[in-house]
Amino acid sequence: MNSYAVFLRGINVGGINIKMAELKDALKSRPFSGTKTLLASGNVVLASDLDPAGVKTEFEACLRETFGYDAWVVVLKADRVAELVAACPYPPDDASTHTYLTLASDHHALTELYDAGSALDGTELTRLGPEAIAWLAPAGGTLDSPFSKLSSKPKYKASTTTRNLRTMIKVRDAATGLGS
Template sequence: MTGYVVLLRGVNVGGVNIKMADLAACVRGLGYDGVRTVLASGNVVLESEESATTVKERLESALRERFGYDAWVHVLDDGELARIIDGYPFERGRDGWHDYVVVAAHDDTRAELEAVIPSLDPELERAELAHGVLYWTVQKGSTLDSVMGKAQSRARYKPWLTSRNVNTLDKLRR
């Protein structure tokens, strides 16, 4: 069995509201083991003998059918999650700052976000691409208005990326 973390994109923000008990029931209904949800932002931990790609495809289909929205998920195995958390390149927990990991499904999306990095004001935000994700730290209160925040909000990225606070990822680690 492989342990996986599933990150749902855009849940309980922007009009897509799913109760975590209903989400867990949907995932269990697919036959996955060790299912638990973490926080109300669409995070699921599960175990499966299936590949990450198969888990992704099955969950997206089930979520679309059960909850009636355009569901996109990102699936990380436990080892990948650990490498991502342990690789966070910035000082964590600085007063007045948020620490994020941006998970993007495609290399070209990550490359486009990486191209934004030279334009960042390091007094307001910093970012680095590594371990297949974009690490980002930004002053509290400016997440959505920051240069990287605006870059991530492009409509064409909607199906391809999601972000999580590193503290949330810690809660998903087994």
């Protein structure tokens, strides 16, 4: 059994409101165990015998069937979340900046996003692997930062989601040893 972190895209914003207790209850019908929701922003850890693609398929189907919206998730093995957190060159807490990780289920879309983001003036980002980019935003100005505006374009909606590094650390800690 493998431990996974599942990152939901676009819930509890834009009119798609899902209570975490309802999500956890809906997931009981799927081939998952040890399911835990973290924070109210769509972070789930669970264990499953499925591979990452299977977890993604089952999870998205559950969201669509239960909550009736076009659902997209990024699924990472728990050990990969730990590797990404460790590889991030930016601090989790800083008075002047916030650190974010943009995660992707489509490596080509992330490469395109990284290349476009690298061309932006004043944007500091680091490619952590085929599924993640770490980047900095000014404290209090995340949504107005050039990379945030770029990454929120509709063409990235189905394949990317962003979490701050502090959230990634909480997800890492919750997923550690879940499926072993």
